[in-house]
Amino acid sequence: MKKLFLLAIMMVFTFFSCQSGQNLKNMEKTKNPVPMDLKNFDTIQLIAPDTMGGKSLMQAFQHRKSDREFKQTPLSLKHLSEILWAAYGINRPDGKRTVPSAMALYPLQVYAVLSNGIYRYEPQPHRLVPVVKGDYRKLAGLQDFVYTAPLNLIFIADFNKYNLTQKEPDVNSMRMVSLDAGHCTQNVYLYCASEGLKCVVRAGAKSDELLSLLGLDSHYRFIVAQTVGY
Ligand SMILES: Cc1cc2nc3c(=O)[nH]c(=O)nc-3n(C[C@H](O)[C@H](O)[C@H](O)COP(=O)(O)O)c2cc1C
Numbered sequence: 001m002k003k004l005f006l007l008a009i010m011m012v013f014t015f016f017s018c019q020s021g022q023n024l025k026n027m028e029k030t031k032n033p034v035p036m037d038l039k040n041f042d043t044i045q046l047i048a049p050d051t052m053g054g055k056s057l058m059q060a061f062q063h064r065k066s067d068r069e070f071k072q073t074p075l076s077l078k079h080l081s082e083i084l085w086a087a088y089g090i091n092r093p094d095g096k097r098t099v100p101s102a103m104a105l106y107p108l109q110v111y112a113v114l115s116n117g118i119y120r121y122e123p124q125p126h127r128l129v130p131v132v133k134g135d136y137r138k139l140a141g142l143q144d145f146v147y148t149a150p151l152n153l154i155f156i157a158d159f160n161k162y163n164l165t166q167k168e169p170d171v172n173s174m175r176m177v178s179l180d181a182g183h184c185t186q187n188v189y190l191y192c193a194s195e196g197l198k199c200v201v202r203a204g205a206k207s208d209e210l211l212s213l214l215g216l217d218s219h220y221r222f223i224v225a226q227t228v229g230y
Helices: 002-031 057-063 077-088 171-195 207-213
Strands: 108-114 117-122 127-133 151-158 198-202 220-229
Touching: 057 171, 077 108, 077 117, 077 151, 077 171, 108 171, 151 171, 171 198, 171 220, 207 220
Parallel strands: none
Antiparallel strands: 108 117, 108 151, 117 127, 151 220, 198 220
């Protein structure tokens, strides 16, 4: 009996030391992220999110804020992957996302402006596809920190999704895409708060130049941008 009791105590002790070891490893991953190597301009296969990581939702609310000073250090693959998943990733087998969307139309395209080029996010299969090679961070905003930050997200609405009869997007569709984008950017804010990253949502960008560089016609509109980094 005594032996059994001792064995149970040892098992409990081993379990908790493994758990705290795992937590320590997770903390290290967040505290010492390995910057991505961006020498090549290739498809970036993003990694699955660690849905057990991060702070509690209430702590994330507590820490959410806008920052306007960023290190130039590239993000780690883990952070880049989880930022995009939080912004517009798929979280269910039916293809629905981490954000709500009016009529589940998901009219947004998310572009990631990195130091070596512009990539488009494909939620399925969770990857970044190269679109334009080169440092185009100058087009991603109107404030100096944008030009050196490791990541600027660009949210562009595809109005083809609404089957509009008129040429210009109407007030209602503008309202829908803006609300959708607001959910995306708030998810990124909360993820950043949870991981100790910095970010700021921004209304300003050189939107016409960006759209023409990306080869997007008048059915596409720039909605909002968000700078993220350390
Ligand atoms: C729609 C929208 C557009 C914004 N545009 C900018 C911007 O272009 N540049 C900027 O530095 N901050 C921008 N912000 C961030 C606000 O300035 C910021 O949220 C506000 O000062 C409150 O600070 P907080 O986010 O730290 O609570 C924007 C925020 C929103 C919601």
